[in-house]
Each structure stands twice: as C-alpha cells, then as structure tokens.
Amino acid sequence: GDSVTQMEGPVTLSEEAFLTINCTYTATGYPSLFWYVQYPGEGLQLLLKATKADDKGSNKGFEATYRKETTSFHLEKGSVQVSDSAVYFCALTPYTGTASKLTFGTGTRLQVTL
Amino acid sequence: DVKVTQSSRYLVKRTGEKVFLECVQDMDHENMFWYRQDPGLGLRLIYFSYDVKMKEKGDIPEGYSVSREKKERFSLILESASTNQTSMYLCASSLLGTASYEQYFGPGTRLTVT
Numbered sequence: 140g141d142s143v144t145q146m147e148g149p150v151t152l153s154e155e156a157f158l159t160i161n162c163t164y165t166a167t168g169y170p171s172l173f174w175y176v177q178y179p180g181e182g183l184q185l186l187l188k189a190t191k192a193d194d195k196g197s198n199k200g201f202e203a204t205y206r207k208e209t210t211s212f213h214l215e216k217g218s219v220q221v222s223d224s225a226v227y228f229c230a231l232t233p234y235t236g237t238a239s240k241l242t243f244g245t246g247t248r249l250q251v252t253l
Numbered sequence: 254d255v256k257v258t259q260s261s262r263y264l265v266k267r268t269g270e271k272v273f274l275e276c277v278q279d280m281d282h283e284n285m286f287w288y289r290q291d292p293g294l295g296l297r298l299i300y301f302s303y304d305v306k307m308k309e310k311g312d313i314p315e316g317y318s319v320s321r322e323k324k325e326r327f328s329l330i331l332e333s334a335s336t337n338q339t340s341m342y343l344c345a346s347s348l349l350g351t352a353s354y355e356q357y358f359g360p361g362t363r364l365t366v367t
Contacts, residue, residue, distance in 0.1 A: 143295075171354055182257065182343060182358030183296075228295065232354045240286075240311070241356060245295040 141166040143229050145244035152219055152251050160214040160247045162203075162229035170231040172196075172205050172212040173241070177226040186214075186227070219251045256280070257359035259344055265365045272331040274362050276344030283349040285327035286356065287311075287319060290341040302327055303349065334366045 146161040175183040187196035192207035229244040260275035286301040298311030300319040345356040
C-alpha cells in the first residue's frame with residue numbers, strides 16, 4: 140500500500156538557520172504530495188502541495204519539489220523563525236477523486252530557538 | 254474562512270462507556286473524515302463520508318462507528334470505550350472533486366479512557 144516516511148524529530152534549530160525535513164514516499168501511479176503543518180493547540184493546515192513530477196510547491200517561505208526519480212518531497216526553508224515551531228506532516232493522495240484519502244507520515248516536530 | 258469545530262477539546266471517560274465525538278463544518282463540504290493521531294504513528298484514518306448517510310471505513314475502523322445525518326455534522330462513536338482508544342481525535346472536511354485533497358481540520362479532541 141501507499142506509505143510516507145519522514146525523518147525523525149525533534150529538529151531543533153536556531154532562528155535564521157536553514158531547514159530541511161526529509162520525506163520519501165511509496166505509491167503506485169502518480170500521487171499528489173503535500174506538506175501539512177500543525178501549530179501548538181491547533182488542527183492541521185495545508186502548507187503547500189505539488190500534483191505532478193518536478194512541480195515545486197511554495198508558501199510562507201517554505202518550498203518542496205516533487206522528485207519522482209527519488210520518490211521524495213523534502214521540505215526546505217532558507218531562514219526559520221521562532222513562529223515556525225510546529226509539527227510538519229508529509230502526505231500523499233493517489234488521486235484527486237470523490238473523497239481523496241490522505242496517507243500521512245508520522246510527523247516531524249520543529250523547535251526554533253532564539 | 255473554513256471552520257471545523259469539535260465538541261470538546263478534552264474528554265475523560267471510563268472503560269466501557271459509550272462516547273460521542275461531534276464535528277461540525279460550516280463551509281458546505283461534501284467530504285468529512287475522522288482520524289486519530291498518536292505519537293510515532295502520525296494520523297490514521299478511521300472513517301470518512303462523502304455524503305449524508307454515506308460512510309466508508311478507513312484504515313482502522315475497529316471499535317468505532319460513525320453517523321452523518323446532516324451534511325455539516327459528522328459524529329464518531331465509540332460503542333464501548335477501551336484504554337487503547339486513548340488518543341487525539343481529529344475531524345476534517347473537504348470539497349468534492351479535484352479540490353478534495355485539501356482537507357480542513359478541527360483543533361482535535363484529546364480523549365482519555367481510564
């Protein structure tokens with residue numbers, strides 16, 4: 140079945156450091172890929188998406204590129220802020236159909252300090 | 254803004270009790286989902302619904318049931334709560350069709366079964 144593997148957390152960085160959170164996937168066909176973020180005490184919200192190979196999703200300074208050859212969708216940000224502290228989930232859906240079921244990774248907690 | 258609300262943020266129940274978790278969305282979304290979130294396991298889909306009175310099992314439906322009598326409301330029912338159902342429960346909703354991959358989440362209900 141479909142699966143998503145994320146790097147283990149927590150990841151602790153100083154403010155303005157470069158961030159990479161690794162995500163690889165296993166899926167048949169051509170899935171769409173997503174990063175969701177969960178801020179403390181809140182539900183998940185969509186951060187960015189890519190629906191086909193070589194697409195780059197971007198939002199709020201975060202970027203991720205859909206790499207079919209390496210089945211990866213790594214999340215990057217050039218300069219993190221304390222407000223980026225959250226749990227980040229990589230996810231995929233095999234198709235955008237009637238009720239697209241998302242398969243999530245286990246989440247990576249990011250802690251940014253001053 | 255899409256709002257997904259859940260009836261309780263925290264709930265404590267005893268083993269064997271019948272538990273109802275309620276979810277309401279205000280954006281006329283067709284799809285609704287129930288997940289549980291556990292450390293190291295990420296989010297796992299329990300049930301979803303793509304229309305009133307329609308339901309489909311997710312990856313871990315055992316011990317749960319659902320009800321969708323109105324479009325805006327999706328209830329998760331634990332018929333006889335057990336300690337292994339202690340978890341964070343997240344409700345989500347999405348549109349039908351090509352935009353259905355973007356799910357909007359509620360803040361979650363942390364359920365403790367003693």
